[in-house]
Amino acid sequence: MKPIEQETIERIRSLTLAGKSAEEVSVLACVSAQTVRTYRQKLGLPPLCKIRKELRAQGRLETRCNDAYHASSANLCFDCVHAVSDNRGHGCPWTIDAWFREVPGWTVRRYQRNGKEYVQILHCPMFERG
Ligand code: SF4
Numbered sequence: 001m002k003p004i005e006q007e008t009i010e011r012i013r014s015l016t017l018a019g020k021s022a023e024e025v026s027v028l029a030c031v032s033a034q035t036v037r038t039y040r041q042k043l044g045l046p047p048l049c050k051i052r053k054e055l056r057a058q059g060r061l062e063t064r065c066n067d068a069y070h071a072s073s074a075n076l077c078f079d080c081v082h083a084v085s086d087n088r089g090h091g092c093p094w095t096i097d098a099w100f101r102e103v104p105g106w107t108v109r110r111y112q113r114n115g116k117e118y119v120q121i122l123h124c125p126m127f128e129r130g
Helices: 006-017 022-029 033-042 048-057
Strands: 107-113 116-123
Touching (some): 006 022, 022 033
Antiparallel strands (some): 107 116
């Protein structure tokens, strides 16, 4: 990865601390989402879910799912920071330890294909774009 200008690095920092996702920051700072993620780590910024939690506590960010968007053919989890649980505050009842427990308040579509049941998550109150 080629180095980027200090001004762009500061933009990544300020937009991330404003609760913007890597994709949103990448558009606004004109760098790739991977570059945003790399510099988030280099800058030692907290996980986005913690930043957003703090902003919500201060009343500076709308509800968790205000930026939820997914194509009808896709599963919301693919774009969610909680899809992979870790010890940094990521994870949800559905993903932690692969328990697949229902998330209270979500909307899902269940369907069968080749004898198996599938669940497509359409709306989830815990969704956070990551
Ligand atoms: S919080 Fe919701 S959208 Fe995110 S991974 Fe869990 S179930 Fe999927």
